Amino acid sequence: MGELVPGGNQALPDGALTIRVPGPFDLSALITGEDGKVAGDGDFVFFNQPSAPGARLHGDTVTLHPRRLRPGADRVTVVVSPADPGTPLGRLPVPVLSVLADGGGLLARFTPPRPARETVLLLAEIYRRGAQWKVRALGQGYADGLAGVARDFGVDVADDGAPPPPPVLPSSPAMPSSPAMPSSPPAGAGAGGGALGVVNAARSRAGAAPVALDGRLTAAAEAHAGAMAAHGRLGLESPDGTSLFHRIAAQGYVCLTVAEHLVSGPRTPEEFVDYCLAGHERSGPVRDPAVVHLGIGRAVGPATGDVYWTAVWARPFTADALMRLASEVVALTNAERAAARLARLAPDPRLTTAAQAHSDDMVARDFYAHTGPEGHQPWDRARAAGAPHRGIGENIACGQRSPAEVVRGWMDSPGHRANILKPDFTHIGVGYATGSRAGTYWTQVFGAAG
Numbered sequence: 001m002g003e004l005v006p007g008g009n010q011a012l013p014d015g016a017l018t019i020r021v022p023g024p025f026d027l028s029a030l031i032t033g034e035d036g037k038v039a040g041d042g043d044f045v046f047f048n049q050p051s052a053p054g055a056r057l058h059g060d061t062v063t064l065h066p067r068r069l070r071p072g073a074d075r076v077t078v079v080v081s082p083a084d085p086g087t088p089l090g091r092l093p094v095p096v097l098s099v100l101a102d103g104g105g106l107l108a109r110f111t112p113p114r115p116a117r118e119t120v121l122l123l124a125e126i127y128r129r130g131a132q133w134k135v136r137a138l139g140q141g142y143a144d145g146l147a148g149v150a151r152d153f154g155v156d157v158a159d160d161g162a163p164p165p166p167p168v169l170p171s172s173p174a175m176p177s178s179p180a181m182p183s184s185p186p187a188g189a190g191a192g193g194g195a196l197g198v199v200n201a202a203r204s205r206a207g208a209a210p211v212a213l214d215g216r217l218t219a220a221a222e223a224h225a226g227a228m229a230a231h232g233r234l235g236l237e238s239p240d241g242t243s244l245f246h247r248i249a250a251q252g253y254v255c256l257t258v259a260e261h262l263v264s265g266p267r268t269p270e271e272f273v274d275y276c277l278a279g280h281e282r283s284g285p286v287r288d289p290a291v292v293h294l295g296i297g298r299a300v301g302p303a304t305g306d307v308y309w310t311a312v313w314a315r316p317f318t319a320d321a322l323m324r325l326a327s328e329v330v331a332l333t334n335a336e337r338a339a340a341r342l343a344r345l346a347p348d349p350r351l352t353t354a355a356q357a358h359s360d361d362m363v364a365r366d367f368y369a370h371t372g373p374e375g376h377q378p379w380d381r382a383r384a385a386g387a388p389h390r391g392i393g394e395n396i397a398c399g400q401r402s403p404a405e406v407v408r409g410w411m412d413s414p415g416h417r418a419n420i421l422k423p424d425f426t427h428i429g430v431g432y433a434t435g436s437r438a439g440t441y442w443t444q445v446f447g448a449a450g
Helices: 145-152 191-205 215-231 244-250 269-277 319-339 349-364 378-384 403-411 414-420
Strands: 002-004 009-011 017-020 025-032 055-058 061-064 075-082 097-101 106-110 120-129 132-142 255-264 293-300 307-316 391-398 427-435 439-448
Touching: 002 009, 002 132, 017 120, 017 414, 025 055, 025 061, 061 414, 097 120, 106 132, 191 269, 191 293, 215 244, 215 255, 215 293, 215 307, 244 255, 244 307, 244 427, 255 269, 255 319, 255 427, 255 439, 269 293, 269 307, 319 403, 319 414, 319 427, 319 439, 349 378, 349 391, 349 427, 349 439, 378 391, 378 439, 391 403, 391 414, 403 414, 414 439
Parallel strands: 002 106
Antiparallel strands: 009 132, 017 061, 017 097, 025 075, 055 061, 075 120, 097 106, 120 132, 255 307, 293 307, 391 439, 427 439
8 A cells, every 4th residue: 555645656456446535525536538628527527426437426435447437538636625615625634535446455545735725626636657547646726616626627617507605605815813803692692592592493393302502512612603703714623723623622521422513694693593404404403303402602703794603513422322322333334234135243342442442542643544643453453452353344434423424424435335244244343432623533343253
């Protein structure tokens, strides 16, 4: 396996390839010929057009068959952009690209320099030299969005008829750090107090129990809204590297589940909640029966007067609740195996210990990888936990907010799916932790009986 640097390249084996970029990103691919231009709009593979000859997008993964590309195609450029269009890449975890062989073996990995204000990053290109296909690391950023990249590659991007953007103001140019102007909630109530009645009315209509304001979440939300206002930009992470989840941990609130809204534009608590309720996905945290606590912060940009909001929806950690959540991941995994007529995986406490330790470690030391900072691999961690299994596999994920979302993401990724559906595996352990940059960190460890 090669660790690529910008401009570095590596030969690839013949056959299918899997290209994966986990995290809160949208993945795209542009198929081009020798002139560097697409032959038509069909050469742009993205979430609204997930397939082209030889290439298919599944969530955070592109499956590529280089020799099945359209005639004349000799290059596939892998592009990443934020899943939330209003968030610069610099406010998200650094996107890490992995290239895997057909059997799931890791061929190459590329971690680009941390982006700043770029909204799109060209991560890598898979290209042909004679009969040989290679991967080259790029790390080239764009500030004018996916449409700008598409135009540069010759895609006909129509301006008319495009769906209107959500009512979230785009990030403004960075401003020197300074205290945010004081917010102006109604007398005797903060922004959360002004929104709580509207939120609980919506939850009542959805059949969910009311939430309560939590002072720790409110303090974290207010600090984060103030930081966004001071710097004139939306994002999970401030320029100094402090994320919303760091702020929650600093207040002493340990989450079991967590979700967030980061919004600029609405002026009143009612307008903010109305925005959060618009659309099925956006309204999910508001209506989620698992949420019990809410924190809301509001701040006004000192230079522009723009209003910035942060809402944190959470359920506090308990050991019993963690066990139930991990059991749900196991149940969903076994449902996928049952659908493939495979034997169920039995929970193993030693594999669970290894999985939980890795999720906790990724949060505590702020990294995301199968290989730990000291070079320890999944089988090393399983052995240290006393697991006797002769074969070990591991799936990790970050940023997903529920067991259903994380298992669905793993099943959409060929390499992770192969672990879940590997007939030799007989046992499983699941780990989960919240915090750090992405908010949630999931680990599955699989074992084959000796």
